[in-house]
Amino acid sequence: MRIGFPHFGNVYIALKAVARRLESSGDALITPPPMTQHTLDLGVKYSPAEACVPYKLTLGSLIEACDLGADTLIQARGTGICRLGYYAKGQEQMLRDLNYAAHFLTVDISHHKLIGIMRLMKDVTHNRTWHEIISSFFFAIGKLSALDKIEKVVHKIRAVELEKGTASRIYRKAITSIDEAMTGKEVKELTKEYIDKLSRVPKDITAEPLKVGIIGEIYVVIEPFANMDIEIELGKLGIEVERTLTLSRWVKYSLFLNYLGLDEWRKVHKLAHAYLDHDIGGDGWESVGEKVLYARNGFDGIIHLAPFTCMPEIVAENIMPSTKEDIPVLAVICDEQQSKQGMLTRLEAFTDLISFRRRRGEHGRRV
Amino acid sequence: MITVGIPRALLYYQYYPMWKVFLEKLGAEVVVSSPTNKSILNSGVSRGVQDICLPVKVFFGHVVSLADKCDFMFIPTVTSLGKKSYNCSKLIGLPNMARALIPECPPILAPEINYEKGRYNLYRNIYVVGRHFTCNPFKLKKAVEEAWASNLDYRNKMSDEGITPFQAIDCKPPPDVKSSSLTIAVIGHPYIIYDEYISHRLIPWLQKMEVKVVTPEMVSQEELDAATRRLVGVPHWSFEPEIIGAGEYYLETGVDGIIIVAAFGCGPDSMMLGMVQHRTKEFEIPLLPLSLDEHSSEGGLLTRLEAFLDMVKRRKRVCV
Numbered sequence: 001m002r003i004g005f006p007h008f009g010n011v012y013i014a015l016k017a018v019a020r021r022l023e024s025s026g027d028a029l030i031t032p033p034p035m036t037q038h039t040l041d042l043g044v045k046y047s048p049a050e051a052c053v054p055y056k057l058t059l060g061s062l063i064e065a066c067d068l069g070a071d072t073l074i075q076a077r078g079t080g081i082c083r084l085g086y087y088a089k090g091q092e093q094m095l096r097d098l099n100y101a102a103h104f105l106t107v108d109i110s111h112h113k114l115i116g117i118m119r120l121m122k123d124v125t126h127n128r129t130w131h132e133i134i135s136s137f138f139f140a141i142g143k144l145s146a147l148d149k150i151e152k153v154v155h156k157i158r159a160v161e162l163e164k165g166t167a168s169r170i171y172r173k174a175i176t177s178i179d180e181a182m183t184g185k186e187v188k189e190l191t192k193e194y195i196d197k198l199s200r201v202p203k204d205i206t207a208e209p210l211k212v213g214i215i216g217e218i219y220v221v222i223e224p225f226a227n228m229d230i231e232i233e234l235g236k237l238g239i240e241v242e243r244t245l246t247l248s249r250w251v252k253y254s255l256f257l258n259y260l261g262l263d264e265w266r267k268v269h270k271l272a273h274a275y276l277d278h279d280i281g282g283d284g285w286e287s288v289g290e291k292v293l294y295a296r297n298g299f300d301g302i303i304h305l306a307p308f309t310c311m312p313e314i315v316a317e318n319i320m321p322s323t324k325e326d327i328p329v330l331a332v333i334c335d336e337q338q339s340k341q342g343m344l345t346r347l348e349a350f351t352d353l354i355s356f357r358r359r360r361g362e363h364g365r366r367v
Numbered sequence: 368m369i370t371v372g373i374p375r376a377l378l379y380y381q382y383y384p385m386w387k388v389f390l391e392k393l394g395a396e397v398v399v400s401s402p403t404n405k406s407i408l409n410s411g412v413s414r415g416v417q418d419i420c421l422p423v424k425v426f427f428g429h430v431v432s433l434a435d436k437c438d439f440m441f442i443p444t445v446t447s448l449g450k451k452s453y454n455c456s457k458l459i460g461l462p463n464m465a466r467a468l469i470p471e472c473p474p475i476l477a478p479e480i481n482y483e484k485g486r487y488n489l490y491r492n493i494y495v496v497g498r499h500f501t502c503n504p505f506k507l508k509k510a511v512e513e514a515w516a517s518n519l520d521y522r523n524k525m526s527d528e529g530i531t532p533f534q535a536i537d538c539k540p541p542p543d544v545k546s547s548s549l550t551i552a553v554i555g556h557p558y559i560i561y562d563e564y565i566s567h568r569l570i571p572w573l574q575k576m577e578v579k580v581v582t583p584e585m586v587s588q589e590e591l592d593a594a595t596r597r598l599v600g601v602p603h604w605s606f607e608p609e610i611i612g613a614g615e616y617y618l619e620t621g622v623d624g625i626i627i628v629a630a631f632g633c634g635p636d637s638m639m640l641g642m643v644q645h646r647t648k649e650f651e652i653p654l655l656p657l658s659l660d661e662h663s664s665e666g667g668l669l670t671r672l673e674a675f676l677d678m679v680k681r682r683k684r685v686c687v
Contacts, residue, residue: 050637050658079451085603086638093645275467278444278479280460281453311634314419315460322467333418 004030004070006058009222010147013179014140021136022125032065035225044336046094052307053335054219059091066100073102078110082282114255142184145248146191150174153198158235159209162202213294214243215287216305220334221245228340237351275319284312295325301354308335370396372437374429380532380557385518392510393500398437400429403564414468420630421660422558434471446481448605526587550579552617555628567665583613604635614643624653624679631660
């Protein structure tokens with residue numbers, strides 16, 4: 001069995017970690033090549049015209065995996081969560097039309113998530129022992145949270161580093177070495193080492209960087225290709241970025257803590273309550289709440305990322321301007337038509353706006 | 368007497384008779400906005416933020432036009448109508464968007480209809496709405512029962528007699544279509560195909576061209592559900608039967624052509640119509656996909672319709 005999967009942030013590192021522990025002869029995990037314009041073009045070519053960009057990108061990525069010889073593909077499914085539940089149905093049909101003999105394994109990410117993932121792992125590894133499966137699963141989660149931990153520091157350093165690009169370079173190195181790490185202990189040591197390295201990057205200590213929160217649809221927020229490395233570009237403009245949506249957080253809560261009755265979004269939902277009092281699917285409810293949260297936490301601005309025609313985010317986008325909390329929001333709509341230059345111009349203008357607001361605020365004339 | 372406004376858009380076309388009976392039995396006066404026109408569309412477009420789809424913009428226009436004519440606005444939150452199937456996010460967030468975008472809107476009655484949350488939740492939500500009109504739970508219960516009966520009546524009337532919602536609501540006789548040889552299925556959400564302003568009088572035009580038009584509403588719910596199950600299994604969206612189910616049903620029963628009408632930027636449609644399109648290829652039945660937004664024009668539509676009908680007619684002559 002040769003298993004392929006679509007790219008989504010650092011998910012490939014977790015899957016590779018599992019594969020390294022559980023791979024038996026004859027089986028292999030096919031990692032599709034990193035996303036490029038080619039992936040997007042493939043996706044656009046074979047998707048319905050008005051499908052959202054995560055659909056197109058994942059389809060492109062799956063096609064690339066099939067080209068490398070994958071015969072089993074992993075894709076998410078679910079109910080009550082926007083179009084995502086439909087991805088597997090549409091993509092399976094499209095791949096069949098393209099004469100790829102690929103079999104789809106779907107992971108339900110709305111109900112019984114943990115059990116579903118465990119069952120899937122048990123099936124594809126030909127009944128390895130539960131001990132092996134669970135230990136490799138935690139090893140993979142360890143890698144994801146290590147990377148998210150490092151990235152959090154990177155976000156802070158990028159804004160104030162003297163030589164632009166140093167932090168990103170260290171982060172890229174961290175990704176490769178954590179990917180190659182073989183034991184949990186090694187991962188922990190590497191995390192420490194890289195955080196240490198990052199703290200030694202020469203910084204402008206007098207700078208007080210502007211702070212921007214990133215909210216929106218999970219795929220375009222987490223996958224750097226989909227949002228055209230918006231976090232790096234913001235770092236170059238000297239802006240500190242913060243985002244709550246990370247893979248490790250999703251795993252931690254959705255797979256474990258939610259079953260114990262802990263809801264990571266409780267506070268955010270409560271803040272959104274005055275404007276939107278129930279779930280609308282996707283990440284729409286969270287986006288509205290996070291806007292309020294970031295405004296209250298004294299952030300300078302918010303960047304709202306959404307795929308074109310994303311239903312939950314459109315609802316959020318419509319509701320957000322009416323909130324009492326006054327904070328500039330830049331909506332960046334991601335699709336195959338977007339260009340990096342266009343986005344940069346908008347980011348620069350947005351930076352001017354929020355820095356002007358901050359200066360005015362310091363003189364006590366904030367409106 | 369309390370007046371309650373019902374915007375003539377979105378779910379109006381499916382549930383108006385039910386809502387009307389429910390509210391009138393509770394002693395309210397029902398006001399419906401006038402059919403969509405240019406000023407309604409413009410006021411809706413100016414309120415919404417960029418990329419919402421046309422029907423939702425039109426909906427906001429209707430809410431604006433009703434804002435000063437009623438004491439309450441009736442915008443139910445229809446979240447889920449079946450096991451594990453949900454509505455589009457825009458329909459679920461409709462009352463909240465209306466509240467945010469139209470500040471002058473009177474208080475909104477927004478009972479949440481959510482199958483997944485169970486019976487008790489549904490009863491409670493209806494009761495909360497009913498309390499605005501009556502304190503008597505028996506009166507409320509009676510109103511609900513009568514409303515539900517009228518809904519079933521309305522649905523059956525459309526499927527039994529093969530008529531459109533307009534004809535069923537206004538009790539108009541169906542227009543005399545000369546016995547024609549062509550049957551075309553028009554597939555799409557009722558709020559697009561029956562809104563004559565959005566769809567540029569698509570159905571009347573087709574009837575004028577001596578075509579027998581069939582729509583999803585003319586098939587009974589059971590048959591739609593069965594057709595959906597045959598093709599995709601458990602529906603993911605509550606309105607999946609009326610698109611995929613109707614498409615599959617008409618393909619199987621045999622029509623001369625299919626026109627699918629979607630609003631530009633409609634998320635669920637972008638996925639579902641792909642499925643219908645795929646099936647039409649297998650059945651080798653001509654298909655005309657129409658994507659409508661506020662910039663589409665009647666002239667352009669007519670040209671495409673005529674070309675499509677010519678093609679269907681010629682194909683029929685050649686094949687038979």
